[in-house]
Amino acid sequence: MQSINLNYNSMQLTPLEIIRRESLQKLRELGINPYPPEEFKTTTSIKQIISNFEEFEGKEVILAGRMMSRRIMGKASFAELKDASGRMQIYINRDEICSDEEAVMYNTVFKKLLDMGDIIGIRGTVFKTNVGEESVKVKELTVLSKSLRPLPVVKTDADGKIHDAFSDAELRYRQRYVDLIVNDTVKETFIKRTKITTSIREFFNERGYLEVETPILQPIPGGAAARPFKTHHNALDMPLYLRIANELYLKRLIVGGFDAVYEFAKDFRNEGMDRTHNPEFTVMELYVAYKDYNWMMNMTEELLEKVALDSNGTTEMKIGKNDVSFKAPYPRVPILEAIRIHTGFDVAGMNDIQLKEVCKKVGVEVDETMGVGKLIDELFGSKCEHHYIQPTFIIDYPKEMSPLTKKHRTNPDLTERFELMVNGKELANAYSELNDPIEQRERFEDQLKLSEKGDDEAMFIDQDFIRALEYGMPPTSGIGIGIDRLVMFMTNNSSIQEVLFFPQMKPEKKAPSVELNDDEKVLLELLKATTPILLNNLKIKSGFSNKKWDKTLKGITKHNLAKVNATDAGLFVEVV
């Protein structure tokens, strides 16, 4: 983008950056390419050495990584090298890496021209220092990439206590690359995230379930109730929406004859952002033919137990202040039972008027647009949800709030649906899927009525999806698991931003321009008319307020267009 390029061109360098650019130039003058093109072949990784130290001791290794700290002591130095696998100390001795008289590689390149953050390669032998620290004695040093910006300096003391941590949330999210370099725990979070998704894939693939991809750009944003992002396709000249869910597409595939399909889907919802909501987020949805929601509950227990073990090595977890166990089985509580337990009211079979009465009594706010489903959802959400810390299936939701769910086998007012609650939050949502096309059309029409009544979350009708159901979909159970939320639980993070590499942020403000502003131009013209001029006279001529005067004069002196001279006769300003 043009504006960004302009910003870079007009960027004012800090003294630290200028020094590094000068070092870069000097490296080139010494005939060292600071960005060499050749492959750099390493023989092992830091983690390998640390975890098999006896095997490596005395042997030669070649490593590459970022220099994270440096302690120079005359003719010898220690530095910390960090590669993708870990950190370890390297020992650099002048006479080991240099044979020439001037010892250029040590005295000039290592001591003067390299900086913290530079990427280097080393060849040397593994040894242990007198103090017992595992290290590599460097015999050869190669510059692999010069770093032009100083990294934050984060130090860890002998007790493992971190000093001057790079902790500003805004900087960490905007410059995640820096966060990943200096904050090791951040990297661990994201490695764990991949372990979790890998664990889920393994679980499904072993069962022969098929991983698929379905459209993100959808003409009708179906499968959930949420405000979509809208975009436009130029060639077709039609609106398209970023998907809010992929449910209806996966069910079409079940119609098409796949027994089990799943997708890790980025979904998009144009709604508020907070600690647990990002406009784009990841949901794993799975559909399995010939199963029901009871089967799905059993599978979910098994899956989560495995995910906990694969990612953390245990089913027992600390989430915030709570101890949570993912050991199966999990209790199954009908939603109306939960409401009875936590409010004292049995709302089974109540109509909307009676429900509003109950809401009023227990202090839950309601409005006219709310139907039975929404009222029950509201009661559960504000009075019950937060009580379910241990994994608990809340089951048998009312029909009104579940337009894609099959009617309950014993009670036609309810549906075969469950939500899995963990730590007081929803983690998964699953149904015995509605496969009766005639009833599905009726449910959609009920949603349309809700929408006309003012419910802006009611679902859109997808005619093609109904057509697919009319060809016949086997009885099927489906589930959606919020992956970001699952990762939050498994890594004990309370903010979704901590488990997304690049959480959504408002743009940074523009870098200051080197262009003169209008006030500065005016002042410079005045100055050019009479130069040198007594400072106070120029101030009076400008007519600027004190603050504006001060800022503007500082502005043009900073650009080196004018300077102030102190003489016996007073302060004079002149053009340079």
Place this chain on the structure above:
RNA sequence: GACCUGGUAGCUCAGUUGGUAGAGCACCUCCCUUUUAAGGAGGUGGUCCUGGGUUCGAGCCCCAGCCCGGUCACCA
């Protein structure tokens, strides 16, 4: 969207009824061959988020705005 915190050096942070902008680390110069939050001596470095205002004088007070975070509201 509402309310509350905060925004000062590359990083982490101080900053006194409003009176010339500070510390630690980093950086620069010098000393130092198994150190480790290495150490010792000296030094450089600032759009105090932005724009107005009050004042002889604003990092600090007032007004408007921007950005992060938190709480609530909204929301699968």
